[in-house]
Amino acid sequence: GQNIDQPTEMTATEGAIVQINCTYQTSGFNGLFWYQQHAGEAPTFLSYNVLDGLEEKGRFSSFLSRSKGYSYLLLKELQMKDSASYLCAVKDSNYQLIWGAGTKLIIKP
Amino acid sequence: DAEITQSPRHKITETGRQVTLACHQTWNHNNMFWYRQDLGHGLRLIHYSYGVQDTNKGEVSDGYSVSRSNTEDLPLTLESAASSQTSVYFCASSTLAEVDEQFFGPGTRLTVL
Numbered sequence: 001g002q003n004i005d006q007p008t009e010m011t012a013t014e015g016a017i018v019q020i021n022c023t024y025q026t027s028g029f030n031g032l033f034w035y036q037q038h039a040g041e042a043p044t045f046l047s048y049n050v051l052d053g054l055e056e057k058g059r060f061s062s063f064l065s066r067s068k069g070y071s072y073l074l075l076k077e078l079q080m081k082d083s084a085s086y087l088c089a090v091k092d093s094n095y096q097l098i099w100g101a102g103t104k105l106i107i108k109p
Numbered sequence: 110d111a112e113i114t115q116s117p118r119h120k121i122t123e124t125g126r127q128v129t130l131a132c133h134q135t136w137n138h139n140n141m142f143w144y145r146q147d148l149g150h151g152l153r154l155i156h157y158s159y160g161v162q163d164t165n166k167g168e169v170s171d172g173y174s175v176s177r178s179n180t181e182d183l184p185l186t187l188e189s190a191a192s193s194q195t196s197v198y199f200c201a202s203s204t205l206a207e208v209d210e211q212f213f214g215p216g217t218r219l220t221v222l
Contacts, residue, residue: 004151031207031208033210041215041216042199042213042214042215042216043152043199043211043213044213045210045211045212048208048210050207087151087152089151089152096154096157096167097152097154097211098151099151099152099153100151101149101150101151102151
C-alpha cells in the first residue's frame with residue numbers, strides 16, 4: 001500500500017529552527033509537496049520538490065532524497081504565526097496526491 | 110482576484126438525506142478535486158475531474174457523486190447521508206502545469222446526525 005509518515009506533533013521555540021520529516025512509500029513518484037494549514041483553514045502551498053536536493057524559499061526550505069523516500073521541511077527564525085499543521089503529499093504514478101496526516105507544529109514564546 | 114469558494118460553510122443534516130456541497134472556482138483551472146479531512150487521517154480524495162464532462166473516482170468515493178457541466182463548478186452530492194460522512198470537505202483546483210499546486214476552498218463542515 002501507499003504510505004506517508006510524518007510526526008504527529010512537534011514543539012519549538014520562537015526564533016529557533018525546526019525540521020519536519022516526511023518518509024514515503026508510494027507506487028511511483030512524480031513530485032513531493034509541502035502545504036501549511038492553520039487550524040480551521042484550508043491548506044496553502046509551501047514548496048515542491050521533484051529532484052534530489054534543497055529548495056530554499058525565504059525562511060522555509062525543503063529537501064528531497066528520492067533514493068531514501070525522504071523529505072524534510074526546514075523552518076528558520078520561527079514566528080508565532082508559524083504555528084500550524086504541515087502536510088506532506090506525494091504525487092504517485094497516477095499523478096494523484098497521496099497525503100500524510102500532517103504534523104502539528106506548536107511554537108512557544 | 111481569482112478564488113475558489115464553497116457553500117455552505119457549515120451544514121447539519123440527518124441520516125438518509127441527500128446533500129449537495131457546492132464548489133466554484135474562478136481560476137479557470139481544468140482540474141478540480143474533492144477531499145475529506147478527518148482527525149488522524151490525511152486528506153482523502155473523493156472524486157476528481159480533469160475537465161468538463163470528465164469525472165473520476167478517488168480513494169473514498171462510495172456514497173458520493175459529482176458532475177462537471179462547466180469549468181467553474183464541481184458540486185459534490187451525498188446520495189444518502191450517513192454518520193460516517195461527518196467530516197470537513199475541501200474542494201481544490203489546479204492547472205495542468207508540472208508544479209500543479211492545488212488551491213483549496215475554505216472547506217465545508219458537514220455533520221450528519
